[in-house]
Amino acid sequence: MSTRSYQDAVACLNSLQSNAATLEAVRASGGRLSEFAIPEMVEYLGRIGYNTSDLNRLNVLHVTGTKGKGSTCAFTESILRHAMPQWKIGLYTSPHLVAVRERIRINGKPISEDDFAKFFFDVWDRLEENQQRAHSETPARPAYFRMVTLVAFHVFFTLKVDATILEVGVGGMYDSTNIVPRPIVTGVSALGIDHTAVLGKTLPEIAWQKGGIYKEGVPALSVDQPEEGMAILKQQAEARKASEFIVIPPTPGLSETRLGLAGEHQVQNADLAVHLARVFLRQTTSLNVEASLPEPFVQGLAQAKWPGRCQTVPDARDPLLTWFLDGAHTIESLECCMRWFVSPNVALRPTTAGPHRVLVFNCTNGRSGGTFLDIINTKIAAHLRAFGRDDDPSSFFxxxxxxANVTYADGHFKGDLTTIAIPESDLSHLKTQHELADAWASRVPTFSSDRIHVLPSIEHAVKIIYGRRSSSAGRPVDVLVAGSLHLVGGVIEVAGLADVAL
Structure with a gap:
C-alpha cells in the first residue's frame, strides 16, 4: 500500500468485519464461540509486542452494563480530566458515530486521522511480521473490534496515559477488553435485556457475563439492579475475589447538579461515574476526595459530552430545523429516549407555530421492530397525558x-460507516424497513400512507426532511432520529452536523 493514509487504514479495518453469516453462526452457537475471544486476544496482544501484565500500567477503569455504560465512561473521563488537569487520559468506547477514530480519545478528543493511520499500521505490520501462533485455530488477523482494541492499547502505551477508561464492547466475560489482569476499579451500569437477548439469555445470565469483568483484589461497583441480577453480580464479585463489592449509594447533591448529558436516566450513570472516579483517585493519588461533590467533579459532570444520545442539535443551515439524536436501540433505552423527547423542554417546548415532527427510525435485522414501535406510540400517549396535553398521539409525528443505514443515495457508505453485517437480501429489498412501515400502519391506522416513507439511504431521508422544511411556511421542523447509532452517525454525516454534534 503506497500511501497508508487514514482512508487506507479504514479500508483495511473494514476488511476485518464479520459478515452477516458469521454473526449468525455466533448467535446459533449460543455465544459459545465467544469463549475463544480471551485466549485469542491475549495471543494477538503478544504478537504486537505486549503482555497482559503490561496493561496494568494503563491504570484502567473498566465499565460494562447493558445500558448507560458509554455515558458512564463519558462522565468518568470528564470528571478525571477536570480533577487532574495535568494528566493524560485515554478513553476507549464503541461504536463510533461518524469516524472510527472517535473510539480512541486522548483528553476528550478523538485522535487525529494521521495518528490513527500511524498506530493502525503499526499494529497491522506487527501482526504481519509475527505469525507465531499459540493456538493454531486463531485467525491470522483479528476481527474488527479486536483490531481497534489492539490499536487503542498501542495508542495508550505509546502516549503514556495516566488513566484509561475502558468500555466493554459486548457482554463482559468474553469481551476483547477483558484481558486487563488488574484494573484499578470496575463498574457495572444498569442491566436489562439488550443485544444478548437475541441469544435467549435471562437476566441472571446477562449479569453473570457482566460480572466477568470483576477482578481479584479490585473494587467491584454496581448501580442498584433488579434482585435476580444483583445476586449474580455479588456472587461473581465473591468468586473472583474482588476487594469489595459496592452497590453505589446516591451521591448527595447530584440530583440538583447540572449534567452535560440530557435525560433523567443520566443521573444514575453520573452517580456511578462519581463513585468510579472517587475510588480511582483514592487508589492512585493522595487526593482527599470527600463524600460530597468536589467542584472539579461538578465541572466534569456539567461538561461531559456523549454525542448521539439524547442530543439536541440545531441545523447548521436552517434555524427552524432541529435534530434530536438518540441511538436508542434497546427496549429500555428507547423508553428513556421517548421520556426525554416528549417533554416540555424538547418536543413540547413552546413555539410560535406547532412544529412539523418527523421520526427517522431503523433497527437491526432480527430485532422486534414492532415492539419498538409499540414503545414509541405508547410512550407518546403516556407522556402527553402526564403533561396535561390533549394532542392526538396518533398525529404526534x-x-x-x-x-436503511446506507449513507448515500448512490448506495455507498462513508468509509467509516461501512457495514457488511446486513444480509444482502435484506438490504436490496429493504425487508426490515418495509416490515417497520407495515407495523406502523397497523398500529396507527389513521396515519396517512403517503407520510410513511421507506427509503434506501440516509441521504434520501435527509432530502425529504429538507423538503418538508422548505414547504413548511415558517413552521419549525423537529426530527427525532432513533433506533440505531449507525443511523444517527449517518445523519450527522449527510446533514453536515459534525461541527456541532461531535
Missing part, C-alpha cells in the same frame, strides 16, 4: 421515515 407528521412523517415517519424508515430507511
Amino acid at each position: 407528521d412523517d415517519v421515515i424508515f430507511c
Whole structure:
C-alpha cells in the first residue's frame, strides 16, 4: 500500500468485519464461540509486542452494563480530566458515530486521522511480521473490534496515559477488553435485556457475563439492579475475589447538579461515574476526595459530552430545523429516549407555530421492530397525558421515515460507516424497513400512507426532511432520529452536523 493514509487504514479495518453469516453462526452457537475471544486476544496482544501484565500500567477503569455504560465512561473521563488537569487520559468506547477514530480519545478528543493511520499500521505490520501462533485455530488477523482494541492499547502505551477508561464492547466475560489482569476499579451500569437477548439469555445470565469483568483484589461497583441480577453480580464479585463489592449509594447533591448529558436516566450513570472516579483517585493519588461533590467533579459532570444520545442539535443551515439524536436501540433505552423527547423542554417546548415532527427510525435485522414501535406510540400517549396535553398521539409525528443505514443515495457508505453485517437480501429489498412501515400502519391506522416513507439511504431521508422544511411556511421542523447509532452517525454525516454534534 503506497500511501497508508487514514482512508487506507479504514479500508483495511473494514476488511476485518464479520459478515452477516458469521454473526449468525455466533448467535446459533449460543455465544459459545465467544469463549475463544480471551485466549485469542491475549495471543494477538503478544504478537504486537505486549503482555497482559503490561496493561496494568494503563491504570484502567473498566465499565460494562447493558445500558448507560458509554455515558458512564463519558462522565468518568470528564470528571478525571477536570480533577487532574495535568494528566493524560485515554478513553476507549464503541461504536463510533461518524469516524472510527472517535473510539480512541486522548483528553476528550478523538485522535487525529494521521495518528490513527500511524498506530493502525503499526499494529497491522506487527501482526504481519509475527505469525507465531499459540493456538493454531486463531485467525491470522483479528476481527474488527479486536483490531481497534489492539490499536487503542498501542495508542495508550505509546502516549503514556495516566488513566484509561475502558468500555466493554459486548457482554463482559468474553469481551476483547477483558484481558486487563488488574484494573484499578470496575463498574457495572444498569442491566436489562439488550443485544444478548437475541441469544435467549435471562437476566441472571446477562449479569453473570457482566460480572466477568470483576477482578481479584479490585473494587467491584454496581448501580442498584433488579434482585435476580444483583445476586449474580455479588456472587461473581465473591468468586473472583474482588476487594469489595459496592452497590453505589446516591451521591448527595447530584440530583440538583447540572449534567452535560440530557435525560433523567443520566443521573444514575453520573452517580456511578462519581463513585468510579472517587475510588480511582483514592487508589492512585493522595487526593482527599470527600463524600460530597468536589467542584472539579461538578465541572466534569456539567461538561461531559456523549454525542448521539439524547442530543439536541440545531441545523447548521436552517434555524427552524432541529435534530434530536438518540441511538436508542434497546427496549429500555428507547423508553428513556421517548421520556426525554416528549417533554416540555424538547418536543413540547413552546413555539410560535406547532412544529412539523418527523421520526427517522431503523433497527437491526432480527430485532422486534414492532415492539419498538409499540414503545414509541405508547410512550407518546403516556407522556402527553402526564403533561396535561390533549394532542392526538396518533398525529404526534407528521412523517415517519424508515430507511436503511446506507449513507448515500448512490448506495455507498462513508468509509467509516461501512457495514457488511446486513444480509444482502435484506438490504436490496429493504425487508426490515418495509416490515417497520407495515407495523406502523397497523398500529396507527389513521396515519396517512403517503407520510410513511421507506427509503434506501440516509441521504434520501435527509432530502425529504429538507423538503418538508422548505414547504413548511415558517413552521419549525423537529426530527427525532432513533433506533440505531449507525443511523444517527449517518445523519450527522449527510446533514453536515459534525461541527456541532461531535
